[in-house]
Amino acid sequence: MILSSSTVDIASVFALLHADDARQIGVREGDRVTIINNAKGTSVRAAVALTENVTTPGTVIITAGANEKLQTEKGDQVEIRVASRPASIEFIRKKMDGGKLTREETAQIVQDMTENVLSPSEITAYITAAYINNLDMDEVEYLTREMVASGDRLTFNTRPIVDKHSIGGVPGNKITLLVVPVVAAAGLLIPKTSSRAITGAGGTADLMEALAPVTFTIQEIQQMTLKAGGVIVWGGATNIAPADDLIITYEYPLKIDARGQMLASIMAKKMAVGSDTCVIDIPIGPGTKVPNENEGRLLANDLIELGRRLGVRVECAITYGGAPVGRNIGVNLEVAEALKILEGMQGPTSLMQKSAALAGMALEMTGKTAYGYGTEAAMDLIKNGKALQKMQEIIEIQGGDPKVKSSDLALGSNVFDVPAPNDGYVIAVKNRELINVARTAGSPADHGAGLHLHKKPGESVKKGEPILTIYADRGWRLQRAIEEARVSMPVVVEGMLLDRVPPIRRVA
Numbered sequence: 001m002i003l004s005s006s007t008v009d010i011a012s013v014f015a016l017l018h019a020d021d022a023r024q025i026g027v028r029e030g031d032r033v034t035i036i037n038n039a040k041g042t043s044v045r046a047a048v049a050l051t052e053n054v055t056t057p058g059t060v061i062i063t064a065g066a067n068e069k070l071q072t073e074k075g076d077q078v079e080i081r082v083a084s085r086p087a088s089i090e091f092i093r094k095k096m097d098g099g100k101l102t103r104e105e106t107a108q109i110v111q112d113m114t115e116n117v118l119s120p121s122e123i124t125a126y127i128t129a130a131y132i133n134n135l136d137m138d139e140v141e142y143l144t145r146e147m148v149a150s151g152d153r154l155t156f157n158t159r160p161i162v163d164k165h166s167i168g169g170v171p172g173n174k175i176t177l178l179v180v181p182v183v184a185a186a187g188l189l190i191p192k193t194s195s196r197a198i199t200g201a202g203g204t205a206d207l208m209e210a211l212a213p214v215t216f217t218i219q220e221i222q223q224m225t226l227k228a229g230g231v232i233v234w235g236g237a238t239n240i241a242p243a244d245d246l247i248i249t250y251e252y253p254l255k256i257d258a259r260g261q262m263l264a265s266i267m268a269k270k271m272a273v274g275s276d277t278c279v280i281d282i283p284i285g286p287g288t289k290v291p292n293e294n295e296g297r298l299l300a301n302d303l304i305e306l307g308r309r310l311g312v313r314v315e316c317a318i319t320y321g322g323a324p325v326g327r328n329i330g331v332n333l334e335v336a337e338a339l340k341i342l343e344g345m346q347g348p349t350s351l352m353q354k355s356a357a358l359a360g361m362a363l364e365m366t367g368k369t370a371y372g373y374g375t376e377a378a379m380d381l382i383k384n385g386k387a388l389q390k391m392q393e394i395i396e397i398q399g400g401d402p403k404v405k406s407s408d409l410a411l412g413s414n415v416f417d418v419p420a421p422n423d424g425y426v427i428a429v430k431n432r433e434l435i436n437v438a439r440t441a442g443s444p445a446d447h448g449a450g451l452h453l454h455k456k457p458g459e460s461v462k463k464g465e466p467i468l469t470i471y472a473d474r475g476w477r478l479q480r481a482i483e484e485a486r487v488s489m490p491v492v493v494e495g496m497l498l499d500r501v502p503p504i505r506r507v508a
Contacts, residue, residue, distance in 0.1 A: 003060040005078045013116035013352035015048040032083040046068040047119045070174035090110040095129040103142045110146040110243045135260025147268035150243040154219045154274040158164035160366045162190040167286035172324035176204045177338035178355035179190035181391035184229035191225040193235035202440035205234035212400025228397045241268040279361045283321025287431030330443040330450010332409040339406035342388040412448035412471035414478040420461040433490035446473040
């Protein structure tokens, strides 16, 4: 059938047909058609959506995603033909039935995802099948390799190439801003691609953007890494492992993180940047993604085994994640906290120790220092100012001001101190609730928004003393954040005597 075409600015790949035309062609909602632009010799396969009033019989609306290949102009004539279902749908059904996918089947699924052959519902079906029926280690390896093959890669002629990853779930985890300059100051290459916040108060890319641009091409990242020794950039601006980005996009509404796909996601990004040495932080505890040490060790073993299969040496650090790293949550607050440590070892012990320990692992794994001495060597690079100097180089090569200081980072002008309700001790902080307060205050979009945690678990407090200070760029956001804090009570204060058994018997 020949139809007149127009386009709509939608990234997904589909064609909107009038119901009458669809009946004549013999397709239904969700079927596929091949759209052919005979004038230019281009074609694309697209899913079908139906309408009875958005368009008229004899016309087809093509999304911008489909028109990237077709290159039609408004009113151009295109030919519509019925297309067969992609073979990858049968492979997805195989996984839904509990079967094991081969390398070839996995490759076809990944290819069809990245080439927009599979519809959103079909991608969701694959993700759900992998979540319910799990991927074994062979399937995880296949998926990882195909994720890497789906996009661009960094290639270096020297070795080692270091990378660092955190499983996440802990607020205030700005350690990348310390680990990268320490590792680079030791003479190693560390091309760190990072993510933006999805549900958190600030991803590493959001934090680094307060200091310098983070959006670069794969070629620029490679050149900057070779010159400065390291970078901290946004991975979403590259074409590194695009299949992984698609899976994350469709996982998000379901709030699931299938273990096999998580393993593949982590290691695909490491392979794609050319890493052969990787340190992975696995926080455990209440509110984290990994509830306890046993689960942490199982995950570590899986990551090490997957790394072995892929030629990447992996070591994991199981760390305490029951409270924020440092005391600040929010973009400028966290960046200032990290810079203070680089500027003169001033800052929270938890942030300094964790950063030095992880950087030290990389130094030991690469032979820069003997085993057992890495943390000390990392601390020395901070103390002697070499890590600060390297961070300034990284900021400059990414287009920022290398002279920036921690004191230059402006905080929100609207401020409120949350007082302790009574004398006692902080017995718990709620990570998720702290993140919610910071996000309600405006982080990460408002760089000055966030919070400072005055008291952490085990510390004493007097009634009326501030346990939390909230910062916001806008007054109405501050009021909402205050209400959020009052409802969720993210810092729990109790006296040391919780109860008495048996209870005191009072004489009348």
